[in-house]
Amino acid sequence: MADGSAETAGATRSGFVALIGPTNAGKSTLVNRLVGAKVSIVSHKVQTTRAIVRGIAIHDNAQVVFMDTPGIFKPRRRLDRAMVTSAWGGAKDADLIMLLIDSERGLRGDAEAILEGLKEVHQPKILVLNKIDRVKREDLLALAAAANEKVTFTQTFMISAENGSGCEDVMDYLAKTLPEGPWYYPEDQISDLPMRQLAAEITREKLFLRLHQELPYSSHVETEKWEERKDGSVRIEQVIYVERDSQKKIALGKGGETIKAISSASRRELSEILEQPVHLFLFVKVRENWGDDPERFREMGLDFPK
Numbered sequence: 451m452a453d454g455s456a457e458t459a460g461a462t463r464s465g466f467v468a469l470i471g472p473t474n475a476g477k478s479t480l481v482n483r484l485v486g487a488k489v490s491i492v493s494h495k496v497q498t499t500r501a502i503v504r505g506i507a508i509h510d511n512a513q514v515v516f517m518d519t520p521g522i523f524k525p526r527r528r529l530d531r532a533m534v535t536s537a538w539g540g541a542k543d544a545d546l547i548m549l550l551i552d553s554e555r556g557l558r559g560d561a562e563a564i565l566e567g568l569k570e571v572h573q574p575k576i577l578v579l580n581k582i583d584r585v586k587r588e589d590l591l592a593l594a595a596a597a598n599e600k601v602t603f604t605q606t607f608m609i610s611a612e613n614g615s616g617c618e619d620v621m622d623y624l625a626k627t628l629p630e631g632p633w634y635y636p637e638d639q640i641s642d643l644p645m646r647q648l649a650a651e652i653t654r655e656k657l658f659l660r661l662h663q664e665l666p667y668s669s670h671v672e673t674e675k676w677e678e679r680k681d682g683s684v685r686i687e688q689v690i691y692v693e694r695d696s697q698k699k700i701a702l703g704k705g706g707e708t709i710k711a712i713s714s715a716s717r718r719e720l721s722e723i724l725e726q727p728v729h730l731f732l733f734v735k736v737r738e739n740w741g742d743d744p745e746r747f748r749e750m751g752l753d754f755p756k
C-alpha cells in the first residue's frame with residue numbers, strides 16, 4: 451500500500467467546545483492549561499474575561515477549539531448584557547458544551563440559573579467540577595449528583611485546572627468524542643485572537659492585578675499602534691481608558707509609579723510571548739461613559755446591546 455500510512459493513524463477529528471460557567475469558576479485557567487499556553491487572561495477578580503477567546507489544543511488526532519466565554523451572571527450594565535449574550539451565543543455555535551463549576555461554591559448563585567438555561571441548549575453537555583483541591587470527595591459526589599439531576603450530562607469530570615489533576619481525562623474524552631473532520635486551524639495555531647487584542651488583554655490583566663476596588667471594572671485597554679522595527683523589536687502603543695479624572699490619577703500612581711509597574715510587567719510578558727524585544731507605551735485617557743459607546747464594544751468583539 452503506497453499511500454495508506456496516514457490513514458492507519460485514524461481519521462482526524464475537530465470541533466468547538468464552549469466553556470460555560472459562573473464567573474470565577476476557572477474557565478480561563480482551564481483553557482490555558484489545556485492549550486498549554488496563555489491565551490486567556492486569569493485573575494482572582496471576577497468578570498475578567500469579556501469577549502470570546504478561543505484556545506486551540508491538539509490531542510491525539512483531534513483539534514479542539516475552546517471558546518472561553520465570559521462568566522454568566524445577572525446582567526446589570528449594558529456591558530454586562532453584551533457579555534452574557536455573547537456567552538450564550540457561543541454555546542449555541544459549539545459542538546459540545548462544557549459546564550465548569552467551582553466545586554467549593556457549588557450550585558450557589560449563578561450556577562443554578564445556568565443549569566436552567568442549559569435545558570434549552572441541545573448539544574451534548576459535559577459537567578466539569580473544578581477546584582477539587584479545595585473540597586472533600588463526598589461533597590464532590592453530592593454536587594455531581596445534584597447537577598446531573600437538573601440537566602443530562604453525558605459525562606462528569608472532577609478536576610483541578612490549577613494543578614492539572616483530571617485534565618488529561620477531559621482531553622482524552624474530547625479527542626474521541628468530537629466529530630470526524632479536517633482541522634479548522636493550522637497545527638501550530640493556539641488562538642484566533644488577533645495579536646493586538648491579546649496584547650491589550652495582557653495589559654488589562656496587569657491592571658487587574660495591580661489595582662483594587664472598582665477601577666479595573668471601569669477601565670478598558672486598546673492597542674492603538676503596532677510597529678515592527680528593522681532591529682527585530684516591536685513598538686506597541688496602548689491606551690487605558692478610564693471613566694473619571696480621579697481614576698486616571700489612581701492608574702498613574704504617585705510620580706507615575708503605578709503605570710510604570712503595569713507597563714513593565716506587561717512588556718516583560720509580551721516580549722516572552724512574541725519572542726522579540728517590546729517597547730511598550732501606555733497612555734491613560736479619560737473617556738466618560740465608554741461603557742455606553744458602541745465603538746468600544748466592537749473593539750472587544752461584542753455586539754452592542756440596544
Ligand SMILES: Nc1nc2c(ncn2[C@@H]2O[C@H](COP(=O)(O)OP(=O)(O)OP(=O)(O)O)[C@@H](O)[C@H]2O)c(=O)[nH]1
Nearest residue numbers: 474475476477478479497498499521581610611612
Ligand atoms: N484552588 C484552585 N483555584 C483555581 C483552580 N482553577 C482556577 N482557580 C483560581 O480561580 C480564580 C478564577 O480563575 P479564572 O480562570 O480567571 O476564572 P474564569 O472562570 O475564567 O473567570 P471569569 O473571567 O470571571 O469568567 C483564579 O484565582 C484562579 O487561580 C483550581 O483548580 N483550584
